[in-house]
Amino acid sequence: MSKVAWIGLGHMGVPMSKNMVEAGHTVFGIDIAEPAREAARxxxxxxxxxxxxxxxxxxxxxxxxxxxxxxxxxxxxxxGAFAHMPAGAVVIDCSTIGIETARTLAAQAKERGLGFVDAPVSGGVEGAADGSLTLMLGGDIEHVAIAEPLLKSVGEYIVHVGPSGDGQAMKVVNNAMMAVGMAAACEVSVLARRLKLDPQVYFDIVTRSSGDSWVFRNWFPLPGVVETSPSSHGYEPGFMIDLIHKDLRLANATAAEFGVQLQTAAAAQQLFAAASAQGLGEKDCTGLVLGLDETVPSA
Structure with a gap:
């Protein structure tokens, strides 16, 4: 078994590091927030x-x-980590940081005799808790070979996408589609309420019809229908509105670099930006519905 450090014990870091411990690895953790530290302990x-x-x-x-x-x-x-890691050790970054940042950090790691793998994840807090995350890896094959066995403790589908930055590239396109789907689910759920459709009937029919999606099924934005959705728990994150807004900024900026217009992603970015400006930035992304319809119960 390996000795690993875990920096960032938040909503994702706590369950992911727990799975590492349960797999038999020795885990040293650090976070600035005492509740996170206590949960990890x-x-x-x-x-x-x-x-x-x-x-x-x-x-x-x-x-x-x-x-x-x-x-x-x-x-x-x-x-920082590069200054104190032993030679040959690898940083495995599971955050969403953007393509160029990942490539820059990989180059700096190489100069120090270290490795860097960008390994962003998909699957949310639920996937982090049950070890079923999808991980998309970017990096040199020798560093990915170190990362992959460790990541089997936290994920079910692990893919080496390509060289440094390619994991982030894959995450950008995935999260753009997810965020657009979340925005659409919230907007249309407001319409469903205005039409006085029963939320359970609305959910049951859509999830058996062509309007179904992963975000609708797992992160249904109206409370009291999907027990595991943050909407049924006071819109506590989860995946915060400020973070989904950050990911949309990354996606739209990346698209602009390549001459591509993501008009639906740009519209979704505006919606999440408005929700953040309303003071909802630290709510779960399902909480966008609260900014669109103030009559939706938030607790």
């Missing part, structure tokens, strides 16, 4: 105070953080 993670403590003498360093800027600071700063 209860799961058997050895919680430490500094990145240097976490990464010393480990085989791999996992990061699951909110954006590329934070990942860059944590990995490349003077007291």
């Amino acid at each position: 209860k799961n058997g993670v050895t919680v430490v105070s500094t990145v240097a403590e976490a990464v010393r003498d480990v085989d791999a360093v996992f990061t699951m953080l909110q954006n590329g800027s934070i990942v860059t600071d944590v990995v490349t700063g003077p007291d």
